[in-house]
Structures are given as structure tokens and as C-alpha cells.
Amino acid sequence: MTTKAPVWKAGEELPSITLPPVTRLDLIKYAGASGDFNPIHTIDEAAARAGLPGVIAHGMLTMAVMGRLFSPYFGHGFIQRFQTRFTGMVFVGDVLTVGGRVQGVEASDRGDLYSFDVFARNQKGETVASGRVEFLVCRD
Amino acid sequence: MWQSLVGSRSRPVINWVERGAVRKFAEAIGDLNPLYLDEEVAKKSRYRRLIAPPTFPQTFDYGTIEGLRLPESGLIHGEQRFDYVRPLFVGEEIHCYRVFQDMYEKKGSRGRLTFLVFSRVGEDRKGETLFKTRDVIIVTETVLKEWTE
Known part of the structure; x- marks a missing residue:
């Protein structure tokens, strides 16, 4: 957590996060915590029946990981809008990196509303998810 | 088959933002923010x-839309958006429902794609x-x- 309210400039990048390789246990844990038990995320046979080479991560897990970019600033504001398009699949063993860049800022009566482009990429540099976040830094 | 159901919604379901569920979710997404976990x-x-956490509404029960049947497997999650008025508080009660908002088709390279658009509300x-x-x-x-x- 940061102690001072963040001030970002357009074009500035958030510190990116690279995760350890995705494990099947990560997916089992997320299934349990989220209640999404679609077996293509946990069971090889179900993934194979769906024509996949292996189990794939929940898109919502990738989105949650992109949300972590903003977690250090939740003492000063919150995500007002979080939009993601899922553009690729994430397999066990993939190494994801998430990042974001400031697009702009608008002052409102509640505070400064920053907009960010956010992404998740795999070890090959392929974008698996991309989107936009609007983060409101609240005025005290 | 789905067109006639556009506009229908589920009956609201009461959910609670449970402390243990938040902890489990935070652990599963690797986001151990003390604002989720440490009361002090x-x-x-x-x-x-x-x-x-921002995507925690994923864990809630939104009820089912009467008459709406979907394939059990093979559905693709194309896009997701959340709009928030404020963060959700641990311990609060939230009434959740879902609305079937829209349906449209597009021609893709591997045939016709059907897009189903839902909105979930808390x-x-x-x-x-x-x-x-x-x-x-x-x-x-x-x-x-x-x-x-």
C-alpha cells in the first residue's frame, strides 16, 4: 500500500507484475474461491473433449490478476470501471505479465479519475487479455 | 431460440460479502492486500x-433466468465489464440479479458466432x-x- 495519494502522468506505466508459471493448483484454488467449476479449467479429459490441448485458466482469474496492478492504491480510491476483452487462452505453465499505462485524467467533484489501458501477456508476448480501467483517486 | 428471452431477468438473490470468502478469493488471485484481510x-x-477485491462479485449467486437454457460446455467468455459506485464492504448484504440484455450474431472465420450479453447487478x-x-x-x-x- 502506498501512503501518499498517487499522481500519475499520461503515458506513465504502472509497475508490471510477472507471475510464477500457472499451475493446475492455481486453477483449482480459483475454481473453489470463485465457484466457477467449469471442468475445462481443471480436468484434462474435459479440456480434451472441448478440443483444447490442456486445461485453460479462467478468464476471470486473468482479470483479477490485472486488478492487482491497482491494489496498492486502494487506500486512496477505487476502480470505478474495469473492462476486459479476453483475446487468448492461458495454459498451465504459461507465465503471465500484467501491466498498465495511464491514458488520461479528468477532474470530477469526487476526485481525479484516471483512465488506464491494461493488458495481460504470456511468455511469448501474446496478449491474452486487454482492457481499460478507470481509477478514481478520491479527494479527501 | 434465445431472442424471445431478451429483457428477462432473474429474481434477486441475497448474498453476503463474507470475510472468509474474501480471504479465500484474495489468496486465490494472489492479492493479499491488508485492506481485504487485516481489520486493524x-x-x-x-x-x-x-x-x-474488485472482481469479487464473480462469487455471488445471481439467480437463474426462467426458461433460459445454455450449452453446458464450449461457451467462450468474450468480454467482461464491471462498474462500481464504491468498493464492496466485508459483511454487507447485497441483492443480486441478472438480466439477459441482448443477443446478436456475427460471421466469423470459422462460421457464425452468437453473442449473448448479460448484465449482473448488485x-x-x-x-x-x-x-x-x-x-x-x-x-x-x-x-x-x-x-x-
């Missing part, structure tokens, strides 16, 4: 209580909206054929 830290924060006890989602689900021609046969 949370007490000194702007909200003076524990909050939930309200407080007074009926004030706390968050809203937009969920886009894609059904491929292959999945649709197998399912309807």
Missing part, C-alpha cells in the same frame, strides 16, 4: 472497514445500485450445432 489496518483506512437493501456488470458470452456454430442436435 482497515479500521484506519478511508472506509474504516474491510473491503472486497444492490443494497434500499435498492441502490452498488455495481453492474456487462458479460459477453460467445457461442460458436459448432457448439450450437452439437447442443441443438
Whole structure:
């Protein structure tokens, strides 16, 4: 957590996060915590029946990981809008990196509303998810 | 088959933002923010209580839309959006429902794609909206054929 309210400039990048390789246990844990038990995320046979080479991560897990970019600033504001398009699949063993860049800022009566482009990429540099976040830094 | 159901919604279901569920979710997404987990830290924060991670509404029960049937497998989650009025607080009660908002088709390189658009809504006890989602689900021609046969 940061102690001072963040001030970002357009074009500035958030510190990116690279995760350890995705494990099947990560997916089992997320299934349990989220209640999404679609077996293509946990069971090889179900993934194979769906024509996949292996189990794939929940898109919502990738989105949650992109949300972590903003977690250090939740003492000063919150995500007002979080939009993601899922553009690729994430397999066990993939190494994801998430990042974001400031697009702009608008002052409102509640505070400064920053907009960010956010992404998740795999070890090959392929974008698996991309989107936009609007983060409101609240005025005290 | 789905067109006639556009506009229908589920009956609201009461959910609670449970502390243990928030902890489990935070652990599963690798985001151990003390504002989710540590009451002492949370007490000194702007909200003076524990909050939930942004995608936590994923865990809620939104009820089912009567008459709406979907293929059990092969659905693609194309797009997701959340709009929030404020963070959700641990311990609060949230009334959740889902609306089937739209349906349209597009020609893709591997055949016809059907897009189903849902919105999930969370309200407080007074009926004030706390968050809203937009969920886009894609059904491929292959999945649709197998399912309807």
C-alpha cells in the first residue's frame, strides 16, 4: 500500500507484475474461491473433449490478476470501471505479465479519475487479455 | 431460440460479502492486500472497514433466468465489464440479479458466432445500485450445432 495519494502522468506505466508459471493448483484454488467449476479449467479429459490441448485458466482469474496492478492504491480510491476483452487462452505453465499505462485524467467533484489501458501477456508476448480501467483517486 | 428471452431477468438473490470468502478469493488471485484481510489496518483506512477485491462479485449467486437454457460446455467468455459506485464492504448484504440484455450474431472465420450479453447487478437493501456488470458470452456454430442436435 502506498501512503501518499498517487499522481500519475499520461503515458506513465504502472509497475508490471510477472507471475510464477500457472499451475493446475492455481486453477483449482480459483475454481473453489470463485465457484466457477467449469471442468475445462481443471480436468484434462474435459479440456480434451472441448478440443483444447490442456486445461485453460479462467478468464476471470486473468482479470483479477490485472486488478492487482491497482491494489496498492486502494487506500486512496477505487476502480470505478474495469473492462476486459479476453483475446487468448492461458495454459498451465504459461507465465503471465500484467501491466498498465495511464491514458488520461479528468477532474470530477469526487476526485481525479484516471483512465488506464491494461493488458495481460504470456511468455511469448501474446496478449491474452486487454482492457481499460478507470481509477478514481478520491479527494479527501 | 434465445431472442424471445431478451429483457428477462432473474429474481434477486441475497448474498453476503463474507470475510472468509474474501480471504479465500484474495489468496486465490494472489492479492493479499491488508485492506481485504487485516481489520486493524482497515479500521484506519478511508472506509474504516474491510473491503472486497474488485472482481469479487464473480462469487455471488445471481439467480437463474426462467426458461433460459445454455450449452453446458464450449461457451467462450468474450468480454467482461464491471462498474462500481464504491468498493464492496466485508459483511454487507447485497441483492443480486441478472438480466439477459441482448443477443446478436456475427460471421466469423470459422462460421457464425452468437453473442449473448448479460448484465449482473448488485444492490443494497434500499435498492441502490452498488455495481453492474456487462458479460459477453460467445457461442460458436459448432457448439450450437452439437447442443441443438
